[in-house]
Amino acid sequence: MLGLNKTDSKFLLIVILLTIFTPILMQPFAANSGLDQFNGGYPDLMQKVAIFGIFAVGFNILFGLTGYLSFGHAAFLGIGSYAAVWMFKLLTMNVIPAILLAMIVSGLLAVVIGYISLRRSGIYFSILTLAFAQMCYKMAYSVLTPITNGETGLQLSLSDPRVLDGATTSTSLPVTNIFGLAMNSSYKVEALNRVFTFNVGFYFCAIIAIIAFYVAIRLFRSPFGMMLRAVKSNQQRMNYMGLNTKPYTLAAFVISGMYAGLAGGLLAAMDPLAGADRMLWTASGEVVIMTILGGAGTLMGPVLGAGVIKYLENIFSKINETVLHSWFHWLPDGIEEVVVWIFARFTGEGWHLTLGITFMLVVTFLPGGLVEGLKRLARLARKGRKKTDKFDESDPDHTPPPSKHVV
Amino acid sequence: MDAILLQVLNGLDKGSAYALIALGLTLIFGTLGVVNFAHGAIFMIGAFCAVTLSRILSLSFETIDPTKVDFLGNPATIKTPYVEAWFGPEFGGALIDWAVPLAILFSIPIMIAVGFIMERGLIKHFYKRPHADQILVTFGLAIVLQEVIKYFYGANPISTPAPEVFKGSFDFGAMFGFDPNVIIYPYWRMVYFLFAAVVIGAVFSFLRFTTFGMVVRAGMADRETVGLLGIDIDRRFTIMFGLAAAVAGMAGVMYAPILSPNYHMGMDFLVLSFVVVVVGGMGSLPGAVAAGFLLGVLESFASMNEIKSIIPGIDQIIIYVVAIIILLTRPRGLLGKRGVMEE
Numbered sequence: 001m002l003g004l005n006k007t008d009s010k011f012l013l014i015v016i017l018l019t020i021f022t023p024i025l026m027q028p029f030a031a032n033s034g035l036d037q038f039n040g041g042y043p044d045l046m047q048k049v050a051i052f053g054i055f056a057v058g059f060n061i062l063f064g065l066t067g068y069l070s071f072g073h074a075a076f077l078g079i080g081s082y083a084a085v086w087m088f089k090l091l092t093m094n095v096i097p098a099i100l101l102a103m104i105v106s107g108l109l110a111v112v113i114g115y116i117s118l119r120r121s122g123i124y125f126s127i128l129t130l131a132f133a134q135m136c137y138k139m140a141y142s143v144l145t146p147i148t149n150g151e152t153g154l155q156l157s158l159s160d161p162r163v164l165d166g167a168t169t170s171t172s173l174p175v176t177n178i179f180g181l182a183m184n185s186s187y188k189v190e191a192l193n194r195v196f197t198f199n200v201g202f203y204f205c206a207i208i209a210i211i212a213f214y215v216a217i218r219l220f221r222s223p224f225g226m227m228l229r230a231v232k233s234n235q236q237r238m239n240y241m242g243l244n245t246k247p248y249t250l251a252a253f254v255i256s257g258m259y260a261g262l263a264g265g266l267l268a269a270m271d272p273l274a275g276a277d278r279m280l281w282t283a284s285g286e287v288v289i290m291t292i293l294g295g296a297g298t299l300m301g302p303v304l305g306a307g308v309i310k311y312l313e314n315i316f317s318k319i320n321e322t323v324l325h326s327w328f329h330w331l332p333d334g335i336e337e338v339v340v341w342i343f344a345r346f347t348g349e350g351w352h353l354t355l356g357i358t359f360m361l362v363v364t365f366l367p368g369g370l371v372e373g374l375k376r377l378a379r380l381a382r383k384g385r386k387k388t389d390k391f392d393e394s395d396p397d398h399t400p401p402p403s404k405h406v407v
Numbered sequence: 408m409d410a411i412l413l414q415v416l417n418g419l420d421k422g423s424a425y426a427l428i429a430l431g432l433t434l435i436f437g438t439l440g441v442v443n444f445a446h447g448a449i450f451m452i453g454a455f456c457a458v459t460l461s462r463i464l465s466l467s468f469e470t471i472d473p474t475k476v477d478f479l480g481n482p483a484t485i486k487t488p489y490v491e492a493w494f495g496p497e498f499g500g501a502l503i504d505w506a507v508p509l510a511i512l513f514s515i516p517i518m519i520a521v522g523f524i525m526e527r528g529l530i531k532h533f534y535k536r537p538h539a540d541q542i543l544v545t546f547g548l549a550i551v552l553q554e555v556i557k558y559f560y561g562a563n564p565i566s567t568p569a570p571e572v573f574k575g576s577f578d579f580g581a582m583f584g585f586d587p588n589v590i591i592y593p594y595w596r597m598v599y600f601l602f603a604a605v606v607i608g609a610v611f612s613f614l615r616f617t618t619f620g621m622v623v624r625a626g627m628a629d630r631e632t633v634g635l636l637g638i639d640i641d642r643r644f645t646i647m648f649g650l651a652a653a654v655a656g657m658a659g660v661m662y663a664p665i666l667s668p669n670y671h672m673g674m675d676f677l678v679l680s681f682v683v684v685v686v687g688g689m690g691s692l693p694g695a696v697a698a699g700f701l702l703g704v705l706e707s708f709a710s711m712n713e714i715k716s717i718i719p720g721i722d723q724i725i726i727y728v729v730a731i732i733i734l735l736t737r738p739r740g741l742l743g744k745r746g747v748m749e750e
Contacts (some may be wrong), residue, residue: 069539120734123442124540127685131727134678138727143720203604281678285546292543343559353558356550363544364532 008217011299019206021172022046023196026311039316040311043186043199044270049307050205056213056290056302058259061216063288064297065225066231071126071284072113072133076106076257077277078140080264082147085154085274092164093174095183095204098301099265106261107254109136114253118246121235130225133284140276153192153275176269178204183270202269208266212259213303220299221369228252261288289359297371304370309355316354319347413521415589420596420665422703423603424450427658428680429687430607431651437627438644440532442538444545447677448552449652452521453659454668455556456514461506464490467691476639486743505570510660515653522652526645541719549674557670564667569595599661600638606654607696613650623647627690682730688743697739702726 004012018025027041040046040219059073080102087098117128125284148154156173165174168397176183178200219225227248230238238245268274277283286309294305324340324347346354366373435443467488476483491499502509529548533541568574573594614620626633626640633640653688659668666672683702687694708714710722721728733740 067539069542116731116735120738123542123689124685124734124738126542127681128731130678131682131730135724135727138723139720142723282674288543288546315454350554351557352550353554356547360529360544360547360551363540363547364529367536367540 002214003195004217004221008221010123012210012214012217015146015300015303016210019050019210022049022206023198023202027194027196037323038283038315039194040314041195041197043184043197043202045310045314046199046272047204047266049310050202050209050311051263051270052287052290052306053303054205054209054266055260055287056306057216058256058263059287060256060291060296060298060302061219061259062256063234063291064302065220065228066249066252067251068118068121068253069126069288070117070129070253070256071131071281071288073256073260073287074279074281074283075113075133075136076110076260077264077267078136078274078276079109080106080261081138081268081274081278082264083261084265084268085156085272086147088156088162088165088176088268088272089154089160092162093176094164095178095265095269096177098176098269099208099262100141100326102261102265102268103258104261105257106264110254110261111250114257115248118249118253130281133279135282137276137279137281140279142182148274148276151276153273155273176272182372205266205270208262209303212262213299214324217299224248224251235370236385251367266354290356291369293359293362293369295371296371298371301369301371306340313351313355316351319343321348409590410711414711415704416596418593418704418707419600419700420703421706422700423600424658424662424676424699425680425683425703426696426699427603427606428655428676429699430610430681430692431655431658432680432684433687433690433695434610434647434651434654435694436684437692438623438647439526439530439534441533442541442545443530444542444677445525445548445552446545446651446655447673447675447680448549449518449521449655449673450659450662450676451556451668451670451673453514453656454567454663454666454672455516455560455659456517456656457507457510457567457660457663458560460510461503461567462511464488464503464506464509468492481505507567507569507660507664510663511657514656514660516679518653518656519649521656522649523645525652526648530648550675551678553673560670562670564669566667567663569598569664573598595664599665602661603658606657610650610654611692618692619643619646676691678707679726682726686730686740688740691740691742694740694742701741702729705729713723 002009023041023046025041026046027039029036029039055073055077059070062073063069083105084095085100085103087101091097101377113129113132115126117132141150158173162174181200183201183204184199186197186201188196189196210355227245230329231245231249235245264274264278267278290305290309291302292305293309294303295301321340321344324343325336328336328339328343344350362369419428428446431449432443432446435441465488467486469484469486471482472485488499488503490502493499494502525548529544530541535546576591576593577597578591614624622633622638622640623643626638626643630640659673679702680699683698684695686702687696687698705725706722707724715722737743
């Protein structure tokens, strides 16, 4: 299907199905039940998962395949947002041109930054990208204020020209739409004691995410992807063989920058404002964390990481001491206080602490991320089932080690 | 001339902070070969040592003074710090006033302990892993440390004043025969610069003139051979890590009066310090110090109005621009050694 082999088609199909049914899958608990707060089926969160999934998939094309650790990807996210908002202001509230412009602008920026940064590798590359991103951030705050609106952030206003939309007489700000279908409109279904929200914005993001994911699969399986992996394992040898690796790494950098720009454009399409905060290096750090947590160099990993982090971020932030008390009220008083106190350190405000600890544990003990963890679990389960089998798959002497980069 | 001198002076205190942090980073990198993204967090912990000590010293008990009433008519409560009750108001008050300088003594053992725990508990396991993994795990550690501090001290900056003696500014220009009232320089910044100079000098002479330092330098040059000579080089490197942590911590303590400590100050300084290290040359101690002062001074020059009117916004990005230019033209940095992380 679509130039993919059987396994990949199946895989893509699963991903598509999962994405389509996300509004249902993310709403597993009945409303009014104690577990209602674990439901993640509201548009804002689902959109974020899809968008940051795109961001992480793009980052993974660079880091996962070539091993170049960029600490400045947020610059592309930010510039994508700015470009999209300017399109909303000047041309039309339709999201398509905005997203296209976001990708083009971030691609151009990526060419410039990549061309310079890729002259060095290793830690120097990380520092260079970080320096560029910080530069973009600082400039967005200071010199470029006419374009970026500085600290306030770029917003829509009633006096914007919006040439294609024609003059609107309404006194409220227009909403982003795709050919008339508003992004924030949603269709609610109440069934099985749950409210399922089918949001236009989410489905728009989801379709783009699926396309982006498909492109990533094709890229991973292409000779180009092979070349990038070769860069990761031994760039020197490639140079000795007379290959110039620069165009390949630069292409990977630009593609991944465009993914980030696309994500930024989508962020703006869902909520038409852009601030310099999106370029801050903590935002770059976030996508690094997502990719590593999920599993760098795998297809599913970054999406998984983005989903898990965004979901947990939302859920954890909501759990405050009152909620904890209602959970542990069955414990004896003294113990309850202690337990609640301990849990409260890691939830609510303490979400970043949990994230930091989880991230450290994953880097230390599970360098392959969640995907590797799942694979290990699967292997364990299989081992348990056929203990008597002499030619076990996990026997390294009889089976070649599985390729590192297959899903 | 006046203006130039003023900008050089203005750059010195920030440059000192950069230089101290970069010195620690380079020590760690040069000895252990580890890229430590948590070094900014150590600087931040140092600053919070100052906060902690000043809080401990101002711990007080309340007494009710029946002779005075507050505006509601209740008897006024008077807070007396314990130290004033124990040592008399004069000495006790001086103790509280000098909390920040005293915090240096207080912070050294704490920072060395933090360094030891970090090195033995975490970083030890990452020597053989790729640099990317080291960056990632220390980045995670930095987040954790930040959040821990945020829990104990809250998210707002805590102002920690310098001793009364060092408050205010002095007329630097008049002392050296320039026009008075042109070069006004705060005392504490001068103190900071002198302090940084002393610490940097101490670290360098420690490495240069002691046997321990000689062994460490030998280890930096060729770890394996030193190990083969029967010297427990790992233990010495751990001590160097503790020392680097102490240097960053002291830099943080003394910086507390200049910038009220908040939990993310470490990250802000870390990014710049990394730039400093890379500009100075990975693994080169003099390079780190020189680049720290150079970038600090350049930054303050760029914030002059004359220059800002030519290139607007240059003050915000000058450091990064310089870093990019240097990295592209001198791949090893200003004073980098051949063969140290060239790729």
